[in-house]
Amino acid sequence: MNYQDLIAITEQHGSPVYVYDAEKIESQYNRLCNAFTKVKHLKINYAVKALSNLSILKLLNSYGAGLDTVSIQEVKLGLLAGVQPEDIIYTPNGVSLTEIEEVAAMGVQINIDNLSILEQFGTKHPNIPVCIRINPHVMAGGNSKISVGHIDSKFGISIHQIPHILRIVENTNMTINGVHMHTGSDILDIEVFLYASEILFETATHFKDLDFIDFGSGFKVPYKEGDIETNIEELGDKLSKRFNSFCKSYGKDLTLGFEPGKFLVSEAGYFLAKVNVVKQTTSTVFAGIDTGFNHFIRPMFYNAQHQIINLSNPDGKERFYSIVGYICETDTFASNRRINEITEGDILAFKNAGAYCFSMASNYNSRYRPAEVLWYEGKDYVIRARETFDDLIKNQVSAPIFEKEPQLAE
Numbered sequence: 114m115n116y117q118d119l120i121a122i123t124e125q126h127g128s129p130v131y132v133y134d135a136e137k138i139e140s141q142y143n144r145l146c147n148a149f150t151k152v153k154h155l156k157i158n159y160a161v162k163a164l165s166n167l168s169i170l171k172l173l174n175s176y177g178a179g180l181d182t183v184s185i186q187e188v189k190l191g192l193l194a195g196v197q198p199e200d201i202i203y204t205p206n207g208v209s210l211t212e213i214e215e216v217a218a219m220g221v222q223i224n225i226d227n228l229s230i231l232e233q234f235g236t237k238h239p240n241i242p243v244c245i246r247i248n249p250h251v252m253a254g255g256n257s258k259i260s261v262g263h264i265d266s267k268f269g270i271s272i273h274q275i276p277h278i279l280r281i282v283e284n285t286n287m288t289i290n291g292v293h294m295h296t297g298s299d300i301l302d303i304e305v306f307l308y309a310s311e312i313l314f315e316t317a318t319h320f321k322d323l324d325f326i327d328f329g330s331g332f333k334v335p336y337k338e339g340d341i342e343t344n345i346e347e348l349g350d351k352l353s354k355r356f357n358s359f360c361k362s363y364g365k366d367l368t369l370g371f372e373p374g375k376f377l378v379s380e381a382g383y384f385l386a387k388v389n390v391v392k393q394t395t396s397t398v399f400a401g402i403d404t405g406f407n408h409f410i411r412p413m414f415y416n417a418q419h420q421i422i423n424l425s426n427p428d429g430k431e432r433f434y435s436i437v438g439y440i441c442e443t444d445t446f447a448s449n450r451r452i453n454e455i456t457e458g459d460i461l462a463f464k465n466a467g468a469y470c471f472s473m474a475s476n477y478n479s480r481y482r483p484a485e486v487l488w489y490e491g492k493d494y495v496i497r498a499r500e501t502f503d504d505l506i507k508n509q510v511s512a513p514i515f516e517k518e519p520q521l522a523e
């Protein structure tokens with residue numbers, strides 16, 4: 114898809130709007146599979162949290178992907194999208210035993226990340242095989258919020274607690290059919306990944322009934338030209354060899370699992386917004402756009418640097434701008450960024466807006482969440498309508514303590 118396609122989508126569906134390019138999602142999926150062709154059984158479970166629109170789940174499932182889920186609601190979305198329960202893995206953190214039991218009853222693969230729930234679940238359901246998420250105590254990930262495999266992290270069961278896991282397994286007679294880790298997102302260096310994998314292989318040797326080893330995700334995608342990205346082909350080459358030799362010593366062809374979110378959908382997404390105001394102050398030139406961190410939180414929350422293109426003037430003279438949103442507090446998408454000259458009414462495109470963008474959007478400032486559009490074989494399809502005022506009030510209940518009902522605007 115090109116700039117004209119994106120402008121046409123904004124003209125037709127309004128702004129702000131999210132657009133996802135199906136072709137890019139497919140090529141990323143194929144790229145990952147192609148890197149691991151030497152492994153006999155590969156399973157890619159797409160991390161639903163990255164972008165949970167039903168059409169995206171259907172699309173990825175049509176390529177052969179299963180799903181990685183973290184809540185019962187994500188599981189339900191997956192089932193509604195037609196994904197088979199056995200193609201879904203559920204990796205919650207800190208949820209109740211009741212929720213885990215409900216998901217297990219749906220036939221979904223359970224992944225448990227703490228000893229307390231492992232013992233309770235094993236005692237009550239010794240016949241349901243479970244996967245265990247270990248914490249390898251490895252510092253990996255692009256920033257502290259997304260580094261989740263280190264010793265102070267709340268995720269996973271410490272590798273130092275393997276004797277305790279084994280005692281629970283023996284006492285409850287439960288079956289461990291998988292071992293899993295996810296050390297963080299945006300892992301820069303495949304050596305860190307391979308190092309953590311060795312810890313997972315060592316863990317696997319303690320369990321005799323495994324069907325799969327799940328290496329989580331954390332593949333780094335480029336956010337701008339020249340940016341570091343995970344060398345998937347090199348990782349595929351090295352990890353496949355190591356995995357195959359492990360399977361030989363284990364005595365069984367296990368399935369190698371991954372659960373990427375960003376890698377599959379980040380680069381496929383564009384967030385399009387219109388410039389409402391260009392405001393020159395004593396220190397900078399602000400371009401104020403018709404959205405805010407309520408719709409696109411990554412710059413404010415993670416300091417993420419998303420490339421911004423002025424679609425309306427792609428060849429214009431470059432100038433420096435601070436791109437800001439309309440939220441009633443500091444709401445900065447980019448500071449002092451070099452962008453082709455901006456005029457009020459121009460359409461800006463934020464790149465890498467597929468992962469953790471719409472799925473983290475909110476109604477803060479009582480704004481409607483944007484529409485989502487899928488670009489598929491040269492055509493645009495609305496896959497989520499823009500919200501309306503009815504959506505904002507649909508769950509609000511008027512307490513019967515007011516004498517006069519407030520008049521709600523049309």
Ligand SMILES: Cc1ncc(COP(=O)(O)O)c(C=O)c1O
Pocket residue numbers: 160163181204295297298299329330331332372373374375376468
């Ligand atoms: C358990 C688990 N698996 C997979 C992912 C997906 O990570 P990424 O989007 O970096 O591929 C996450 C992200 O938070 C996660 O927590």
